[in-house]
Amino acid sequence: MKKTLKSLLSSFAPLAISAVLALFPVLLTSCSVKPTQKVTFAMGSVVSQTVYGGDGGAAEKANKAIAELDGLISYRDEDSEIAKLNKDKTAFLSDNVLKLVRESLELSSDTAGMFDITVLPLVKVWGFDGDSPALPAEEEISSALESVGFENIIINESSVTLKNSAALDLSALGKGLACEAAVNEYKKAGATGGIVSVGGSVGVYGLKTGGKPFTVGIRDPFDVSSVIGTLTITNTFISTSGSYEKKFEKDGKTYHHLLDPKTGYPAYGGCVSVTVVCGDGGLSDALASACFCLGIEKSQTLLEKYSAEAVFITDGNKIFITSGLTGVFETPLGYEAAYR
Amino acid sequence: MKNKASRVAFNGLLSAFAIAITTVESFLPPTALLPPGIKIGFSNVAVMMAAKNLSFSSAIFISLIKSFYVLATRGFYAFVLSLSGGVASTLVVILVFGDKKGRFGCVGAGLIGAQTHNLAQVAVYSLMIGRAAFYYLPVLSVFGIASGALTGLTLYFSERALKVFNLDKLKSNSAVWRRHHRKEKQKNG
């Protein structure tokens, strides 16, 4: 009896071992996380996603979330809460949208009006909401300016009223918000990591294959096929505002889309590009526009208040970074630290 | 005495030859057969001939003359490249011709000279311009084989001409010459 058992085992053992060895590579490959990649179009920009782990449906859910967000805040979508508010001048807003308006108001007061979501009439007069922007007449600008000003927003519990024919444009936060919506879907789907970019805003979460944080390149404002440096970072949002993104030339002068809500003309803060890193998606986007208009010096207290970091590229092609990015920002070119 | 004067004259002849060839080569435009920065390097025949049939010091002398000529006509950067390539290849060629076992033939000497010239130039070039210099090395090396072989061949066949003028016995410090000189001395008592 014992003898047959022994002989059975001895013939079974090599079979078992070879079976395990054969299965091993199969087991390994199913364990390795293959990322899902998806490229779509939303909010007037390319949405590019790479998700690691999770149930594989995270990217699709993120796209839905972004579409939902757009449906709530886009002034172009006549069914959105914002569009309805702009039309009727008074409306009830859902909690999330109301929160955005409140945040924007706080930012407006922090920047002494340099950041202002009531700039829509101004944007329209310049044509930056379309494909052919042009230099408007002075009267057009001053007439539009009459409706611009964050004091025109009155909040009464959950209803908002706009005075002086003001109209809201949340696109300064939109792309950053979209990134955050996507990242939230990744977290819900149990993903181990993911990176999403909506236009120029990027959201990073977790780690990619190999347990490494993500590398985000910062586009060279003077050469769009080039990158001036990279940020190696995760669990945050990165947005950039640059004069090179939308601009036109007339009579030798260049006019870009980042308008100063007080003068009505393109803002000049000394930089051609500002990249902000912040734990809040919408804020990273809004702060990027705000810091672009404010310039390096005036941006410092603002960034500190919101615990955000930034990379500034001046019009002299010099790079400045805030102290929190040392070790995160890498470039073959030289850079100086901004003062903090 | 006669020999010394002949040596000096020959030295001058070779130097003039080197300079003349350098001048001619500088007029050659870059083409597909001759990429930018690459010259035939024919003037090295003079250097090799000096290393073989005169003295090692005259070889270096001719090489330096060439480089200073380049300094005067083509500027500082060309000078630096010419000097680095020239001195390095001359030293190596001296080693080759000083080798008693004769491991390399004339063509080999030409090849070594050309390759050393290229390597030294690229090294110096890379100090000034960075990694890009090394990208050119494969091209330079392949052309170096052609030019090295050509100079080696020319050297070999010009020895025949030398013999006619009795110039092949001018080497002042080679064992062969000394042996020959001793023999002559013995003959003459």
Add this chain to the structure above:
Amino acid sequence: MRNDANGRRKLLRPADLLLAAAIIALSVFGFLMFRSGEGKTAVIEYNGKPVKTIDLSLVKEQYSFEIAGDLTVEITVSPEGIWFSKSECRDKLCIQFGRLTNKGEMAACLPARVSVRISGDSADKITFDGITG
């Protein structure tokens, strides 16, 4: 045997052929090595340090820019390649290098200390998972 029948050094010895073969082999190896790698990144260096990297696969239309080295040079990039288009140097050798299209090719302006090379080396390629801006 050092010298041949006439007392002259031999023309060709076995070592010569070996040497030629070795040089060819090394050159081919170097040539292949510089042409290998992923992507096409143009690296512009001044004094041996990179000052600009361009991912040539992203270039859609032709444009030029200046690099202020010891002398100022103008470099032009197009979907076909990259080249020196203008230079303050005397010899204009940099311009004669012509247009660089493949990995392993280089051009340089020595007086300006500016060089351009097309590299497939991953160390030169600024890789990133996403891009902002």
